[in-house]
Amino acid sequence: MKGQGISRVVRLLGAGGVGLVLLLTGWAWLNSRLPDTYAVTEMHAHAGQHTDQRVPARSVIDFVADVSRNADVKVELVAGTEGNRLTFNATSPGPTIRVRQGDLVEVVLRNQDVPDGVTVHWHGVDVPNAMDGVAGVTQDAVRPGEAFTYRFVAEQVGTFWYHSHQVSHQQVIRGLFGAFVIEPAGGAGVEAVALLHSYPGESRSLNGTVGEVRQDAHPGERVRVRIANTDNSPTVVWVAEGAYRLLAIDGTDVNEPTEVTGRKLTLTAGARADLEVRVPESGAARVQAPGVSLVLGPPGAMAPESPAPTEFLDPLSYGTPAPLGFDPATADLEYEYRIGRRPGFLDGRPGYWWTINGKMGRNVPAFMVDPGDVVVMRLSNRSGEVHPMHLHGHHYVVLERNGVAATGSPWWVDSLNVENGDDFVVGFVADNPGLWMDHCHNLPHAREGLMTHLMYNGVGTPFLLGRASGNQPE
Ligand SMILES: [Cu+2]
Known part of the structure; x- marks a missing residue:
């Protein structure tokens, strides 16, 4: 009968449809799978980005400091495990490493007993590529x-x-981090370091201490407070009932920073801010972040707490403009870094993964440059969550945010808070050849695919990624 014929056709079509979906899903799964070992350049070649071989290939290991020069500062860092915590030199945070501008720094990293292996990445320091960790x-x-x-x-x-920067989504939160301070050649003034960190399952700490940390300072003294957010999420910082100046962002001085009161500052994951705080003539100054404080003043001096101000200090319009040292209007390259999210396979794992320019995993684009290129990058985020974006080996300057041009001091960053819905235009000069990660510093997000590379044409690497390589930077 006619009805039976139609239902058979529908059934066949249905079976065909299911088969087609299974076939496409299987293909997507297979296509997402990474080899057991692969070089990062091969991964991006798969996505159509071949490293240009116009110049003889150089290797990441070629980019080192002057081998004939003796070290000015020598440090040893021993990575170890203490219960659930990971430590450098048996402490977490690890020791604060202090050097002077121009010093040749030599750090020997030893791994005592961290089973997955370890590395050290110098976050925000534009080191030669072989030293990027x-x-x-x-x-x-x-x-x-x-x-x-x-x-x-x-x-x-x-x-x-x-x-x-090995299994970093676990190793950093568990304790393998510390402060690195580069003082001016003439030495630093009165200062304090404040590392904000949340160990797994614990309240937020400041320099490893939950709650309040005190540091002696004289009445009237101006203290440079070096704050770093070593967590995975953005935070805010402010000074209770007091004025402050924002002296530096991500290791670059702000030009002509003015005094502000009643404003909080966003510090994205991985970012740093140097605040100049004045100790009052009586009492003490209190630098706050949610859950923690740094109190600066004579022993026993009181400093009231205050709730976070509602107003933000906006670096886009803070300080005074100054020359950038390059002209973004004559950019050699313009790139888009569009962050999104969709279901799919990441190296064979099904999930709801982050995308870069609509791609994920082995199909994400790399950003290819030549030395000397002026690069303008448009960073946008429509993924539903905030992302602290971190570029290795370089700093970029914020030119525009959500259609509004920067009007303050040049706002140089290596870690940028990109909120959902944001559109940033940033610029930089490609002046540090190598292969550089350009990723989200919410480290679990990097592991979930929000990770790509800035790659210089003609540079290769002898090191391998992949499940059989023993290397897993995210
Ligand atoms: Cu992220």
């Missing part, structure tokens, strides 16, 4: 019993931090 890109993870020596010249001045 990214497992599987610039070095192999340092296995238990092994060591690796980092050597670089501290060219910048400011507040930085260091952390492991």
Whole structure:
């Protein structure tokens, strides 16, 4: 009968449809799978970005500090496990490393007993590429019993931090990080370091202490407070009932910072801010972030707490303009870095993953540059969540946010808070050849695919990523 014929056709079509969906899903799964080992350049070649071989290929390991120069500062960092916590030199945060501008810094990293291996990445320090500490890109993870020596010249001045870049979504939160301060050649004035960190399952801490930390300071003294957010999420900081100046962002001085009161400052994950805080003639000053405080004043001096101000200090219009050192209007390259989210497969794992320019995993684009290129990048976020975006080896300057041009001091960052719905235009000069991660510093997000690279044409790497490589930078 006619009806039976139609239902058979429908059934066949239905079976065909299901088969087609299964076939496409299987293809998507297979296509997302990464080889057991692969070089990062091969991954991006898969996405159509071949490293240009016009110039003889150079390797990431070629980019080092002057090998004939002796070290000015020598430090040893021993990575170890203490219960659920990971430590450098048996403490977390690890020791604050202080150097002067121009010093050649030599740090020997030893892995005592961290099973997955470790590395050290110098967050915000524009080191030569071989010293960047990214497992599987610039070095192999340092296995238990092994060591690796980092050597670089501290060219910048400011507040930085260091952390492991092997299985970083676990190792950083569990404690493998510390402060790295580069003082001006003439030495620093009165200052304090404040690392904000939340260990797994614990309340937020400041320099490892939950609640309040005190540091002696004289009445009337001006203190440079070096704050770093080593957590995965943005936070705010403010000064209770007092004025402050924002002296530096991400290790770059603000030009002509003015005094502000009643304003909080956003510090995205990985970001730093140097605040100048004046100790009152009587009592003490209190620098706050939700849950923690740093109190500066004579022993016993009181400083009231205050709720977070509602108004923000906006770096887009703070301070006074100054030359950028390059002209973004004559950019050699313009790139888009569009952050989104959709269901799919990431290296064979089904999930609701982050996308870069609509792609995920092995299909994400790399950003190819040549030395000297002026690059303008448009960063946008329509993924539903905030992302602290971090570029290795370079700083970029914010030119525009949501259609509003920057009018303050040049706002140089290495860690940028990109809220859902935001559109940033940033610019920089490609002046540090190598292969550089350009990723979300909410480290679980990097593991969920919000990670790509700024790659210089002609640069390769002998190191491998992939499940059989032993290297897993995220
Ligand atoms: Cu993110």
